[in-house]
Amino acid sequence: MGRFFLASLPLLGSLVSGLPGSYAPFQPVSSPRLPLQRRADNEICAITQPTTQAPHKNVWAGLTNRELSDAITFLFKDKELNLTEDGGKLRARSPVYARANLLFGATEEPYMEEFVVGPLPLSDSTAAHPLSFFSNRQKGSKIRVHDADFATDGDLSKAFLAEAADILKILWNVAPDGVQLVSSSPVQVENGQVTTWYGVEGKPKKMYDTGTLLPLGLYIRANITGRDTSKWAVDGWLYNDILYSSLDEFRKAVTAPGFKTLAPPTLVQPGAKRFSVDVENKFVSWMDFTFFVSDSRDLGVRLFDIRYKGKRILYELGMEEAMAHYAGQDPIQSGAVFLDTYFGGFGGQMVSLVNGYDCPAYSTYLNTTYVDGTTRKVRPNGICLFESDPGYPIQRHSGTGYTSITKNVVFTLRTVTTAGNYDYMTSYDFHLDGAVTIHVRASGFIQSAFYANNEEYGFKIHDDLSGSMHDHVITFKADFDIMGEKNSLQKVEFVPTTETYHWNGNKPRNTMKAKKSFITNEDDAKINFETNSPSIYAVVNKDELNKFGEAPGYRIHPAAGVIHLTVKDSSVGGKALNVANHHLYATKFKDTEVRGSSPYNLLDVEDPLVDFAKFQDSESLEQEDLVLWFNLGMHHIPHTGDLPNTVFSTAHTAMLIEPFNYLAGSPHRATKQMVQLTSKNGTTAITRYGATPANCAVSSSQLNPKPDENWSSTIAIRKNPYDGSQPDHIG
Numbered sequence: 034m035g036r037f038f039l040a041s042l043p044l045l046g047s048l049v050s051g052l053p054g055s056y057a058p059f060q061p062v063s064s065p066r067l068p069l070q071r072r073a074d075n076e077i078c079a080i081t082q083p084t085t086q087a088p089h090k091n092v093w094a095g096l097t098n099r100e101l102s103d104a105i106t107f108l109f110k111d112k113e114l115n116l117t118e119d120g121g122k123l124r125a126r127s128p129v130y131a132r133a134n135l136l137f138g139a140t141e142e143p144y145m146e147e148f149v150v151g152p153l154p155l156s157d158s159t160a161a162h163p164l165s166f167f168s169n170r171q172k173g174s175k176i177r178v179h180d181a182d183f184a185t186d187g188d189l190s191k192a193f194l195a196e197a198a199d200i201l202k203i204l205w206n207v208a209p210d211g212v213q214l215v216s217s218s219p220v221q222v223e224n225g226q227v228t229t230w231y232g233v234e235g236k237p238k239k240m241y242d243t244g245t246l247l248p249l250g251l252y253i254r255a256n257i258t259g260r261d262t263s264k265w266a267v268d269g270w271l272y273n274d275i276l277y278s279s280l281d282e283f284r285k286a287v288t289a290p291g292f293k294t295l296a297p298p299t300l301v302q303p304g305a306k307r308f309s310v311d312v313e314n315k316f317v318s319w320m321d322f323t324f325f326v327s328d329s330r331d332l333g334v335r336l337f338d339i340r341y342k343g344k345r346i347l348y349e350l351g352m353e354e355a356m357a358h359y360a361g362q363d364p365i366q367s368g369a370v371f372l373d374t375y376f377g378g379f380g381g382q383m384v385s386l387v388n389g390y391d392c393p394a395y396s397t398y399l400n401t402t403y404v405d406g407t408t409r410k411v412r413p414n415g416i417c418l419f420e421s422d423p424g425y426p427i428q429r430h431s432g433t434g435y436t437s438i439t440k441n442v443v444f445t446l447r448t449v450t451t452a453g454n455y456d457y458m459t460s461y462d463f464h465l466d467g468a469v470t471i472h473v474r475a476s477g478f479i480q481s482a483f484y485a486n487n488e489e490y491g492f493k494i495h496d497d498l499s500g501s502m503h504d505h506v507i508t509f510k511a512d513f514d515i516m517g518e519k520n521s522l523q524k525v526e527f528v529p530t531t532e533t534y535h536w537n538g539n540k541p542r543n544t545m546k547a548k549k550s551f552i553t554n555e556d557d558a559k560i561n562f563e564t565n566s567p568s569i570y571a572v573v574n575k576d577e578l579n580k581f582g583e584a585p586g587y588r589i590h591p592a593a594g595v596i597h598l599t600v601k602d603s604s605v606g607g608k609a610l611n612v613a614n615h616h617l618y619a620t621k622f623k624d625t626e627v628r629g630s631s632p633y634n635l636l637d638v639e640d641p642l643v644d645f646a647k648f649q650d651s652e653s654l655e656q657e658d659l660v661l662w663f664n665l666g667m668h669h670i671p672h673t674g675d676l677p678n679t680v681f682s683t684a685h686t687a688m689l690i691e692p693f694n695y696l697a698g699s700p701h702r703a704t705k706q707m708v709q710l711t712s713k714n715g716t717t718a719i720t721r722y723g724a725t726p727a728n729c730a731v732s733s734s735q736l737n738p739k740p741d742e743n744w745s746s747t748i749a750i751r752k753n754p755y756d757g758s759q760p761d762h763i764g
Contacts, residue, residue: 082397085309087316093327093337094315095404096131096153103155104131105407108148111161115139129153132164134633136178141260143181145633146174166625169647176636179227180220182262190214190231193253193267196280200287204294205249211236213244217368219605219635220257227258232365243478243677245454246498250483252364271364274486307420308444310397317418319444321700322463326416326446330403331632333379334416334448334459341467346587347690349512350469352379353662354630355450355457356613358600359503361482361490366501369480370606373452374632381405382450385414385745389738391458392417392447398743401448413743417447427465428701439707441465454478457507458681466700468691470592471665473507474681479671492672500671504599506613508629511661511690512622513572515586519656522552522619523584525569555649558619562591570617571693572659585695589617589661592687596666607638612645613664620648622658629662663688 096104109116114135130151137144149164165174194201194209201207214231221228231254235247254269269276270283273293277283286292308319315326324339335351359369373379380403386392401415420442427441444463449456455477462470480501482491487499494500513520526548533539552558552570560570573586598613600606612618612629620626626648634641645662665686671679701707705724710717 081305083306083309085311085316085318087311087314087325091314091316091325091327091337093325093335095327095329095402098409100129100131100153101404101409103153103159104133104150107150107155107159108133108135108161114148114161133161136181138178138181143178143260144175145178145636146176167627168631168642169625169644170637170642171640172637174642176633176642178636179222180229180257182257182260193231193255194233197270197283200280200284203287204251205235207235212249214253215244215365217365218371219638221368225258226256228254229257230254230364230368232363245478245480246495246676248365248481248483248498250363250485250497254364274362306397308397308418310399310418312399315399317446319420319463320465321467322444326399328380328383328401328403328415329378330380330405331374331378333383333450334401334446336446336461339469341692344516345514346467347469347511348514349510350461350471351510352459352473353508353510353628354612355379355452355505355507356606356610357455357503357505358598358603358606358610359480359501360600361499361501362486363482366480366482366487366490368605369503370603370610370635371453372609372630372632372635373450373457374630375635376453378403378632379450379452382452383412383415384449384451384456385412385743386417386447386449387738387740387744388414388742390740391449393419393421394738395419413745415448418445419447420444428699428707434713435709435711437707437709439701439704442706451477454480455505455679464691465704466692467696468689470687470689471509472593472685472687473665474686475505475667475669475684476679476681478677479669479675479679481671491670494671494673494676498676500675502668502670504596504666504668505684506596506598506664506666507686508612508662508664509688510629511589511663513587513659513661515572515695516574516577518622518658519574519576520572520586520659521575521584521656522558522654522659523569523571523573523586524550524552525571526550527567551655552619553653553655555620555652555654558617558654559615559649560617560619561597562595562616566590569693572661573693575656579694579697581694583694586693587690587695588693589663589688589690591616592689593685594667595664595686595688596668597664599668605638606635607641608644608646609634609638609641612662616664618645618649618662619654620660620662621652621654622660626660 108114116135130149131153133148133150135146135148137146147164148161150161151159153159163174168174170176191209194212194214198209201209201212205212212233213236215234217230230252233249233251233253234244235249237243237247250272252271253267254271255265255267257265267280269278270280271277272283275286277286308317310317317324317326321342322340325337327335327337332351332353335349336347337349338345339347339350355373357369357371359366361367373382376382380401383401386398388394388396388398396417396419398414399416399418401412403410403412423441423443425441427439429436429438442465445460447458447460449458455475458474458476460472462472464470480503482499482501484493484497484499491500491502528546528548529543530546531541531543533541562568569588569590571586571588573584575584577585579585595616597615598610603610609630628643629645629648631642634643665688667684667686669679669684674680705722707722709720711720
């Protein structure tokens with residue numbers, strides 16, 4: 034079967050693909066871009082990139098140029114919508130229909146609403162209808178936008194600073210143009226009043242976006258209620274944890290004898306490849322794995338129809354949301370929650386990968402495309418594909434007189450998204466044993482705080498700087514299909530017990546047992562991985578028992594620190610963050626529950642477009658079409674090593690999905706890349722299993738980084754304050 038994001042679309046038939054039954058011999062990988070050279074003694078390895086043909090068109094790809102043009106044309110012709118050039122945000126979701134996120138900004142109360150347009154190509158039957166199908170919001174699919182006039186925000190902030198020019202001179206000896214404002218997210222709405230906080234930070238003097246490292250400890254509270262910006266006003270100035278109700282009151286305090294001034298922070302100065310690709314359909318084949326790649330503005334890169342040995346294991350795998358929840362004693366840190374799909378989307382903020390740095394120099398690269406507003410954009414080198422040796426064998430054992438060992442190799446698909454001050458590197462690793470590991474690493478400039486009175490929220494990490502503690506929670510969706518769509522969620526617990534055995538004289542013996550059970554409904558499928566990891570969770574098929582009577586499936590468990598939100602019932606994020614309250618969830622697949630969050634959840638945190646808590650509604654999980662939602666992430670309390678940048682090596686989180694009673698035996702025996710060493714009478718013998726050794730030389734130039742190759746510069750979309758007028762620059 035096939036699933037679409039709209040219920041009105043017909044279902045596809047089964048998708049079938051053939052796969053090789055054994056692994057090919059290992060060959061050194063090399064770059065397809067460099068000219069061939071010859072050495073005097075050895076022939077240079079041939080540089081080739083195999084191609085493949087997808088078993089069918091990529092049904093998860095975005096709209097064609099014609100379909101996109103038709104959808105935009107129709108929307109702008111619709112007189113009821115009354116769109117202007119900057120009035121609609123469009124993104125492609127289906128080859129037949131388009132989903133359009135429209136900002137209705139000409140009304141007294143601006144709002145965002147999603148529409149579906151189709152069928153396409155354009156015809157007399159084409160229509161646009163509000164798309165409330167995916168929203169479980171109580172107030173309907175229209176969601177109020179309280180900061181629709183953010184474009185004027187910059188002018189107002191300049192005015193705020195200009196009025197305080199004398200204070201800036203006294204405190205930091207700077208003019209208003211020497212500082213900048215950052216705003217809290219989301220805005221606060223209470224009793225009809227819309228309030229936002231601004232933090233004053235130093236303006237970087239270099240090209241680097243180091244503003245988040247330069248907080249000055251001054252915060253401005255503004256009332257931004259209504260569309261008449263002339264009525265917006267500052268109603269509070271916070272400095273050294275003292276709130277002044279007016280600028281005159283603050284000025285009087287600053288100029289009074291004995292006023293405590295705080296020093297400003299100092300600027301911190303920052304051979305042939307064994308995988309094949311159908312580029313047109315973005316279909317990839319490696320060893321016993323095949324899958325399709327899809328990309329979009331909101332969700333970036335996702336994988337569909339992942340098959341191992343010809344059988345689908347995952348229908349869909351991809352990132353849903355990346356959120357950051359901060360804490361601190363000031364109104365910026367304590368009021369900061371970010372949902373990165375709102376601030377440009379994963380696809381909209383994806384960057385060109387730097388050859389030899391983000392990925393090995395021999396990698397294969399694919400461009401990504403996405404729709405932003407009315408424009409289709411192409412990101413060169415947005416995806417890299419490569420094989421690598423992980424540095425450890427897949428199997429080994431040494432016994433008396435012998436050692437057997439098998440070489441390991443991992444195939445990786447990698448992307449990088451720059452979400453404001455952080456870069457997220459997402460890697461999907463495919464293993465010879467049928468496992469898939471999902472890695473996320475974070476690097477960039479931390480969001481910091483002024484050091485004063487912040488001891489309980491972080492460490493002092495520079496002269497006048499505190500690192501703001503925060504949670505990064507990155508949500509993924511994994512739609513499993515294990516030997517069909519009807520699956521169950523098995524739980525196996527390691528349980529301590531005291532047992533008596535007749536062969537032991539019925540004396541008590543402290544030991545442990547495996548307690549096997551199934552999680553049978555959604556209410557019980559809100560899971561946290563416990564201390565000491567005593568429980569195993571696996572998606573299995575109870576109708577397809579293996580020859581030993583066990584249910585085959587795939588286990589899911591942390592491979593590197595996973596977290597959920599620390600804050601309970603967040604006062605800032607409200608119900609918009611409900612998907613981040615546990616490590617793992619299981620739900621029954623529904624056409625109305627295709628997203629665990631929404632880019633627009635921050636617009637109304639108490640009644641968000643998608644409230645994930647409503648997904649858990651007591652439905653059965655016994656032999657149903659199961660979807661797992663899991664959270665990766667890091668509890669981050671910055672330390673001195675985070676300056677100038679957090680590093681990927683420590684800011685790392687990962688989840689492993691691996692076969693569980695699924696295979697007939699260890700798959701390492703299918704590869705020729707193993708040897709057995711035996712020793713007898715002081716003589717060592719080696720047994721090889723048909724692997725063909727490399728007999729050509731590798732040009733050293735093939736291993737050198739090529740950082741400027743097909744690279745496109747990027748202007749990061751600021752999210753603090755959010756500035757959607759600064760789109761990616763795509764070369």
